[in-house]
Each structure stands twice: as structure tokens, then as C-alpha cells.
Amino acid sequence: MTGYYDIVLGLIPVSFIGGTAALTTLGDLAMSTAIPVAAVLAVLLIGHAMFVNAPVDVVAEESEHAQASTTSTAAPPQAD
Numbered sequence: 001m002t003g004y005y006d007i008v009l010g011l012i013p014v015s016f017i018g019g020t021a022a023l024t025t026l027g028d029l030a031m032s033t034a035i036p037v038a039a040v041l042a043v044l045l046i047g048h049a050m051f052v053n054a055p056v057d058v059v060a061e062e063s064e065h066a067q068a069s070t071t072s073t074a075a076p077p078q079a080d
Contacts (some may be wrong), residue, residue, distance in 0.1 A: 004049070005049060005055065006054060008045055008046070008048075008049040011045055012042050012045060012046065014039040015038060015045060016038050016039065016042055018033075018038075018046075019032045019034070019038030019041050020035050021037045022063065023037055023038060030065045
């Protein structure tokens with residue numbers, strides 16, 4: 001199953017190659033200008049994957065949720 005981060009990893013080189021090609025052919029920009037502009041798109045993809053849709057540790061969240069739901073309000077046993 002292809003996840004969000006797999007798609008982002010695939011789009012990084014596509015943004016470099018496709019963005020540079022599109023900017024040089026359609027945008028009439030020099031190669032030395034098109035590459036940094038295409039790199040900004042790759043940086044935006046990486047930033048979105050890291051900060052907007054940040055990865056979460058599913059195992060830790062599930063265990064925290066399980067601990068919160070199994071705690072009781074009864075007094076602890078007296079060990080004498």
C-alpha cells in the first residue's frame with residue numbers, strides 16, 4: 001500500500017526534473033534560474049511532510065490511549 005510519505009519521496013525528484021524542464025521550456029528561464037526555483041517546490045513538499053502532516057508514532061499513541069482507558073479510580077492495595 002502506498003502511503004503519503006512514499007508519494008512525497010517520489011515527488012521530490014519529479015519536482016526537480018519536471019519543474020526544471022517546465023521552467024526552461026515553458027517559462028523561458030535559464031537553467032541556472034530554473035533549478036533553484038524547482039528546488040523550492042521540493043523544499044515545500046518536504047516541509048509539508050515534516051511539519052504540516054507530521055509523522056506520528058502510532059504504537060506510542062495506542063499504548064497511551066490503552067493506559068488511560070484501563071486506569072481505575074479504586075485505591076491501591078495496602079501492602080503491610
